[in-house]
Amino acid sequence: MTDLNAATVDVVLPSLDEASALPWVLERIPPTWRASVVDNGSSDGSDAIASALGATVVHEPERGFGAACQTGLLAAEAEFVCFCDCDASLDPGLLPALVQEVADGKTDLVLGRRRPQGRRAWPVHARAANLVLSRMVCRRTGLRLRDLGAMRAARREQLLGLGLTDRRSGYPLQMVLRAADAGWRVSEVDVPYLPRAGKSKVTGTWRGTWHAVHDMRAVLAEPPVATRGGAGAR
Template identity: 65%
Template sequence: MTQNQTLVDVVLPCLDEAGALPWVLARLPQGYRAIVVDNGSTDGSADIARSLGATVVHEQRRGFGAAAHAGLLAATAPIVAFCDADASMNPEDLPRVVDPVADGTRDLVLGRRRPTVAGSWPVHARIANTSLSWRLRRITGVTIHDLGPMRAASREKLLSLNLQDRRSGYPLEMFLRASEAGWRIHEVDVPYAPRVGRSKVTGTVRGTLTAIGDMSRLLREVRR
């Protein structure tokens, strides 16, 4: 792979992450291109990302799914990875989820968050995630313990899923549709550290409840 050849586009949904972006973007592996999707930041995140060489996409409709999907549509590399822009996950770990896709042994790889210190993952969010993962194992038969934000798959295959959720249910819809399509889904451990700044979802009970509501709706639709 030449220095300028892009193997992986990394979608980084972003809402006011000016404090974390320099650390995150400095750690992208060679051949990985950052697509920072600004979702209405007021702290200059987009300008910082652009100054550091990232491709910046603006998505006015608020919601994690809206930002993530805008990044997917902007991607051109054969593999697309997703990662939070808050420095809770180190982009240097992206090959853990990308390599099994690149070598053709897996279709979708999810990063199972492994907290590095106490407090990395709030208790209420961890409980909600454990419950969701248990339900997903029962419904799909796929061994999964975490519906985490770091993941990778083929761009063409992701587009073929025709994902519709534009809120917190986007990662779940991706997993469910991939399972229905018979994808080879795999989970690998990735370190998970305290984020920079306050989370818009798992850092608040209200955000967690909103995410649970979005995901519960999707699960009901699957079981109809």
């Protein structure tokens, strides 16, 4: 088993007005890992709070979940890169278990399958949209995934090789599709999903969910793309 204390890991945390959640999130990042908060134009002082709490702060002025995630990936330097929502709905303290799966060669991309803790954790409309998209992914790739959540881990060089281009809500889906097209092993690990701090910018409303589904449908319609992020590159 790979010793993660000796491994280098960057945690990309896309952030837009998450001042209330940042202290909880950052205190749960493993102490030897680097927390990289990608501020996507916050107006609540999120960037200053993150910096004061010891995180690396990267600014991405182009609005969009994918824009923030990709900027964080490009700024990463570690062997392994994790992604995690910055709204306190997912516990970054669970990330070592995901990285361990990759480091030990059991998988190439591991996703956190959200298991809602309480009725407020995951709105019914968002859960239904996720189920539909998971079935579409299965038809497109053969992957029997049950969630397309944002908590995930993989090796940095292989992620860069996927050539991800989506800069909106389709980014997590495009990562999975291109990984599957490249022959990666993609797996899931159950993680508790908590009620988020504040209101979601995406799934908190039907309108936000519709826009996310629209973005993901566009990604699903893309033809397979040849990548340099080959399978099982370790």
